[in-house]
Amino acid sequence: MSKVNVVLGSFFGDEGKGKIIDYLSTNADVSIRCSGGNNAGHTIKVNGEKFAFHLIPSGILSPNTKALIGNGVVVDPKVLIEEINSLEQHGYSTKNLFISNKAHVIMPYHIELDKLLEENRGSAKIGTTARGIGPAYCDKYERSGIRMEDFITSNFRELALRNIENKNKIFKSFNYPTLDANKIIEEYEEYAKILAPYVKDTINIIHKSLDNNETILCEGAQATLLDIDFGTYPYVTSSNPTIGGVCTGTGIGAKDIGEVYGVLKAYSSKVGEGPFLTEQDNEIGNTIRELGHEYGTTTKRPRRCGWLDLVALKYACRINGLTGLAINHVDTIGKLDKIQLCVAYNHKGKISMDFSTNPTYISNCTPVYEEFDGNFGDLSNIKTKEDLPENAKKYLERIEEIVQVPIKFIGTGSDRNDMIIC
Ligand code: GDP
Ligand code: IMO
Ligand code: MG
Secondary structure, three states, rough: OEEEEEEOOOOOOOOOHHHHHHHHHHOOOOEEOOEEEOOOOOEEEEEEEEEEEEEOOHHOOOOOOOEEEEOOOEEEEHHHHHHHHHHHHHOOOOEEEEEEEEOEOOOHHHHHHHHHHHHHHHHHHOOOOOOOHHHHHHHHHHHOEHHHHHHHOHHHHHHHHHHHHHHHHHHHHOOOOOOOOOHHHHHHHHHHHHHHHEEEOOOHHHHHHHHOOEEEEEEOOOOOOOOOOOOOOOOOOOOOOOOOHHHOOEEEEEHHHHEEEEEEOOEEOOOOOOOOOOOOOOHHHHHHHHHHHOOOOOOOOOOOEOEEEHHHHHHHHHOOOOOOOEEEOHHHHOOEEEEEEEEEEEOEEEEOOOOOOOHHHHHHHHEEEEEEOOOOOOOOOOOOOEEEHHHHHHHHHHHHHHHHHEEEEEEEEEEEEEEEOO
C-alpha cells in the first residue's frame, strides 16, 4: 500500500516548501494543495528560471503528475487564471490541473473586507497579505461562501448578489466605498467559464488514486506557527496549515498518511506582526535578510529574520507528527562567522523546552543559545551529508539530537538541484 507523503511548514512560512515539493513530486502521481489560498508564495528555480506558485500545486511542473487544488483551499479565480496563463506561456500544460468543486471562491468583497479590517485594527494589525483569505474562510464557516460548484453554474448570480448586498451594508457603515454588484458578477461569470473545465470532484479522484496505490504528495502552505489553532493567535492565518488540515482539506484519512516532512530554514523568518522570540531586529537580522534574499514572494515585504528556535521546532514535530526534516538555506547560514541556535527557553529563571503560544508566557521567555562556528564555505557541489564541512555537520547533528527527528533533505542553494538527499 502506498502512503500519502506530506510537506508542511514548521515555523512562520517561506521555509522553502516549494523546492522540496518540486523534488518529491517528480515521482508522484498526484500532488495536492490542501489549505490556504494565494497568501502562499512557493518559489522554485529551474535552471535559473524562477517560478512563484500561489495556488497551483508546484507539482504541476512534473508533466505526469496530476495537480489538485483541494476542498480546503480558498481560490481567487482571477489569480488562478493568471497563474494558469503564465504556466502555459512558459510551455507547461495545465491539462492535469483539477480544482475541487468544494473549494470556496475568494470574491472582491473578501479582499476589501481584509483591507478594511486591517485598517480598523490600527496598531493591533495582523499584517495580513490582504488577499481576502480571512474573510473568505469566515464566510465558509458562516455558510454564506460560494463553492466552485456553484460558481460555475447559474446559482452564482443569486449567491453573489445577496452577498455583495450584505457586504455593502458593512462597507457603508464604515464609510468605506461600496461595490458594484452587476459589474463584479459579469466579470466573475467570465472567470467561471474559463475555470469550469478544471472543476472536478477531487475527493473522488483522490480516493480512486488511493485505491490504485498511486503516489500522492500533499503540498502544505503557510506553517505551524501560523495555524489558526496552534499558532501565535491572533497573528496567524485563517486555516489549519498543520497535519489536520491535510485530512480535512483533501478527503484523505489519517491511516493513509505516510511520511510527514517538516520544512525549515537553518535560521528563522517571519512576515507580518506577532511574537518571534529569536528575532534579531539588528545588524545580524539585516545580514541574514540580505544573504538569504528574505523578501516576500507574495507581498515583497522584507521578512523579519532571526536564529533557529528548536523549542518551537520540537512543538512543530509533535503537532504534525513529523517523520523527517528538510532544512534549507544551510548555505546562507554558513556564510556567517558565528551561528546561534536556540536550544531552550528561560522562563523566569526556569530553563526548559516548554513551548506555548500564550502571549504572556512568550513575553516572559528569553532564548537560551548554543554557539556554533559558521564559514561553511562553498556547498554547491556537495551531494552527500558525509561530505559536508565539519562546522555544518556539527550544527545539523545538534538539531537532530535535540528534536529527535532525522534530517532527510539539506538545502544548499535555491536551484532545484541544490539539495542533499540523506
Ligand atoms: P515556501 O513558501 O516555503 O515555498 O518558501 P518561499 O519560496 O516563499 O521562500 C523560500 C526562498 O528560499 C525562495 O526564494 C527559494 O528560492 C529560496 N531557497 C529555498 N531553499 C534554499 C536553499 O537551500 N538555499 C538558498 N540560498 N535559497 C533557498
Ligand atoms: P507560504 O505558503 C509566510 C502570514 C501573513 C500574516 C498572517 C495572516 O508562502 O509559506 P493572511 O493573509 O493569511 O490572513 O495573513 O499570515 N502568511 C504567511 N507568511 N508565508 C506564507 O505562506 C504566509 N501566508 C500567510 O504574512 O502575517
Ligand atoms: Mg512562501
